[in-house]
Amino acid sequence: MNVAANEEPWSRRHLLDIQSLSRGEIEQLFTTARSFREVSTRSVKKVPALRGRVVVNLFHEPSTRTRISFTLAAQRLSADVVDFAGDTSSVKKGESLLDTAQNIIAMGVDTIVLRHPAAGAAQYLAERVGVTVVNAGDGAHAHPTQGLLDLFTVLDHCQSVDGKRVAIVGDVAHSRVARSDMWAFLRFGAKVTLVGPPTLVPQSFRELGVEICHSLDEVLPDVDVLVLLRIQKERQGQGLFPSLEEYARLFGMNEDRLNRMKERAVVLHPGPMNRGIEVTPEVADGERSLILDQVTNGLAVRMAALYLTAGGAA
């Protein structure tokens, strides 16, 4: 893979979050992702870029789409891929994360793709093991490939987000997607608004230059990119909002609200969706929805992440 002459070569061994990435690094990753995207359209969907390397999906949380996306990404780069479903019920009681990882590494692994319920788990592991760690979600902290693929998808659609208004709607407090999207869009000059009830939106993010609004209807006319977050039903049990019905009424995206948005505004959702709660089928399946583009692009972005963190060489 050739990098443009004026760019520093990619030097990161791990991909842990977006906050620490520069705009140049993200652009480089996107350039790589665009060239890999073409691979998925071939009849033989494979390049030998990571042949001989071993990638382990170490997932300590249930996940289907992210795990499959990483698996396919690694396979298209000709890496060997193994799934390791870590203990998802009692991470604390069983074998420690570090012990699990070291056991896997002893088998000759090059990259660990880690999904873990503890915020900071990817950084914790990266500081203690000698292999590459790609964060596939650590608690509510970061999900960098999701943030990257969301930005990538939007840039595909509108070339630039500089000065554009991005609204992230829902349970920001418990969302690693929100934290990753926020950093990704800020890095590219977008204006970010977080939308949701005060119980689900950390007020401190104002200190980052982010706006916070508790009315979706108020922000809709100004929004260019609307990112809907999955509302987790157990948050209701924690008393953070009164009912799913009220949530849907105040913050759910529906056709009526879609019609009050700018003509070129787009809607994203990281999935899995709660249809009828944060998003109605008309919106999710409508022509302004980029939801399936996100999934497709996710593969290319993850190929780029695996490739660059592996040193960009076969």
Next chain:
Amino acid sequence: MLIQGGRILDPASGRDEVADLRIEAGCVAEIGALTPRDGESVVSATGLIVTPGLIDLCVHLREPGFEAVETIRTGAEAALAGGFTAIAAMPDTDPPVDTEATVAFCRLKGEEAGAARVHPVGALTQGRRGEQLSEMGGMARAGAVAFSDEDLAVARSEVFLRALRYAGMHGRPVLTRCEDPGLRGSGVVSGGLIADLLALPAVAPGTEEIMLGRNLYFARQLGAPLHLLHLSTAESIRQVRAAKQDGVSITCSVTPHHLLFTEESIRSYESVYKYRPPLRPEADREALVAALIDGTIDAVSSDHSPVGEEEKNVEFIFATPGTGGLETTFAVLHTRLVEQGDLPLLRLIELLSTAPAQILGVPGGSLEVGAPADISCFDLQREWRVEPRYFRSRSHVTPFAQWEVRGRACHVWVGGDLRWHDYKAVR
């Protein structure tokens, strides 16, 4: 025994002069320009400071129940190495210290250790469950110097009110932390931008102050001696200052880590900085330091909380809060707050000896003639690097590892008995 030529620093009398100090029958016998008597043993303290032995009013010795991380013996030896002649052992053991028998066990184990004095603190409620009053009469008889449910603030206000009244009958102080359990929830860090960026659950604002408010109200109503442990916020200090100005009989203490670190330390999920209460923003830390100097804060306690390496070196959210502290407290506070800060040396000694002795009502904290000879000599010029593997404590978890510090306990007497001599335990 004659301690010769040291700089005598006694916060109880304000004395600060180079002099000799004679120990007789376990007590301070005289201070002045003294000549050794025939056959009298002499310890030179030239170039050293001679202070009342340090007293820590809140340490966790983990025995019985968690002897792998600390025992009463190793804790008492660690105390001695840090210049402490007495420590108050909290009841959060397994079983908890909530009966006459467990208090006696703790006291006897402490005496056997032959290091720093170990003063048992009895549980305020049975099993530290915050429901039934514990048998404080029996525990007081067995040697409990105070009562506390320590890590658990008694949540039910009516129970705490009764416990305060009942403890008062036995003339023992109540020590309590200020933490509203519901507001704390599952919080492990202070609320704010850092917590939100790290996506770690935060203790809600008011967790400390609301419980503090309740406790101040009771202290005001009852006039009972109440000590507030581990205060950590500027607002708490403001409330305490106001209450003291109103004449409420409360005292409070803070930990070295809350005086020296802020929440900035956890930006990369370093679990060695995970404490209860959590580290706070810089403005709070500055308020604590100012309150040390102006007297609003009465004492410093290491809150020595031995933690196993495997409990600490895990993901932040799963890590056990706390840190050891007996062997580092004097040196880090002397280095950072006295040498590099505005805290007078005599005030530091007061915070670490005279004040805790008065709060607990135990001997020590004074070098006046007739006082028990619990005495420490420190070399303030002694530079050393904190190497946890040399700790006497079984726990090597500390945020001060590899710190270059100045000031170390050279000799320590407990009841006139020289137990630490020339930086080594006396066998």
